[in-house]
Amino acid sequence: MLTDERRPAPAPPQPPAGPTPRRRRPWPTVVAFLSPALVLFAVLVLTPIVIAAYGSFFDWNGFGAPTAFVGLENFHRLLTDEIFVGDLRRALLLVVLSLAIQLPVSLALAMLLNQPLRGRRAYRMLFFTPYVLSEVVTAVLFTMIFSPNQGLANHVTRVIGLGDLGATWLADPDTVMYSLFLVISWKYFGFHTILYLAGRQSIPPELHDAAAIDGAGPWQAFRRITLPLLGPTIRISVFLSILGTIQLFDMVWVLTGGGPIRSSETLAVTMFQEGFKRFHVGYASAISMAIFLISLTFGLLYQRFVLRRDLEGAITTIGDQR
């Protein structure tokens, strides 16, 4: 492993001028530079993963060393656990909603903000503000907004003649996921908007000028130039959005606690419930391994099949080759 890690690192900036005789590689220096990072990585990342993987094979309440080996029993239980399967379904729902609503809206906003617009900077700042807040602060804020009797949401629906519609957004198992999605979108749309805006501004204006001369309308220009050239940005933003959804915890924990009646639990919330409330540390480890494997598999597949062309730097390759 160590040898693998060594290979890419030691390339010191080489003088661009012709082939100079290379000194032998300064291994002691390489080791000295790499070891702090490697030690930290091993202690803080690899060790917990190994421990969690080990724990997931035991029926273990977390006290002392695990002794009751149960093999794959915990994983078998996962697949038959309604809550866990529900977690996956809810994660999928959030992913679909994000991709279908949140990201397109962010994109549209980014396009708007790219137009010559009075007060454009103020808008950018405003839209980005929610992203600066921590998830917990956001959740506390929306707990108050959705508060059943004194909340702002209920007040607004009452004023516009919809009665007590706003009272039970978080209290109704059928609507809580949509309320949650609303809060997630509120917090993260600014982030994606900024990403898209940056991507949009790196598109050379000549392309649009040329298209305009050729008689392309705004929609055509967007569809044929902007969107394809935004491809790498969009693919990264989709990647971040999906990974974030899989690992969602803080906001749900504070906003709903996974309720009512576990109808807004996410994978991480279920893991916390099992590990810290029920002391099923073995089972919670199995859930965390599942989250890890799902994230890892998704990450690798996505990089292999979707991000590959971006990673190769072929930014101008337009959606026809794989």
Added chain:
Amino acid sequence: MRDSVRFSRRSVLGLAAAASAGAVLAGCSGDEGGSGSGKKIRWWHIANADPMLSEWAKMARQFEAAHPGVKFEITPLENEAFKTKLTTVVQAGDPPDIFHTWGGGVLAQQADAGMVKDLSADVGQWKDTLIPTALDAYTIEGKTYASAVDTGMVGFWYNKELFERAGVSKAPVTWAEYLEAVRKLKAASITPIALAGKEKWPGHYYWAYLALRIGGLDALRQAAGDKNFDTPDFVAAGARLAELVALQPFQKGYLAAGYSTADGQAATMGNGKAAMELMGQWAPVVERDNSAGKKGLGERLGFFAFPAVDGGKGRITDAFGGGGGFAVGKDAPPEAVEFLKFIAQPENARIEARTAGVLPVVKAASDAVTDPNLKLVADTMNRATGFQLYLDQAYAPAVGQQVNDSVAELLAGKSSPEQVVKAVTTAAKQG
């Protein structure tokens, strides 16, 4: 020349990097020495607000003065944060020297793992100064693992004015009368019950009390022992609760309501927006703190015991509730136990009773309880014919949580009484 300068600069950096790596490694192992130093007492409690925050600190200072060399390190934590943090350190095998406990199943697991000291002999010295049931929650298979500090019970806190307005003249003593009272309140357009559905534990009180009234104390104990809740008594408890739920007695949005939050159960009661809540002895204080203007209901607040159920084996005088105590971590110095004895002295117990409005377990301190409602609770407890600890504390954590979750489903109308007992039984069998 240029090359050699570069080389030496790099080797200097390399040395620096090596040094910092060494520092990281040293940092990893440098943490061990802390706990073994004999006289330091790490104390975790959940009184994270005044008055007790400073009163406990004051008592620690007094104890330090009387015992040279003892140094307290106090960590006050919020209730839920405490549970999570304590779990982590106990599982890591490093419990604090003195820490808050509610007894029951959680303490039993800690005792099983050898994380807490057996205090039977020590607490025996001052056991007789405590009220009779004080140590029950902390005694597991005949051994006592913590000293009690305060106690209490759950009952209905009600708004006398609203009851009067609805034409309910006397506190209900049977379940039928209780349902009738709820109907009358509904008819008078008053929200009968405030409930914190988000937090689940307040909801489990209803099911637990009904099971206690229908099956009696023994049924609750036996079910935990047999790991079987699938009995007619527990199903009946769920069915009675379903009758109540069918009347839609709770405040709007109760499934998302917290307990001590701005729009939560305590605030709803304290602001006079609901007629009653089923809650422990701390209810008046929390209602007051969360109400507009921090006034609470004052004189309008009353207390009655959970009604009896016709044909039930339990009596209306059986109490359900719990209190707090302190356990002593496995590596604690002997002074930690001394300190528990110190805070169990009547003069110290009185301070808590007087300032924090809790019910003391020290008999001699009961004269410090002055609030009429609390006196009523104390009287009810003194006349109690039996005592059951909160189910989510008494049972193993996984079972207690399942009770909370399943009852929450029942309260939301998403689960049947039979499904509740089956889910709890499954959790009990899994352990």
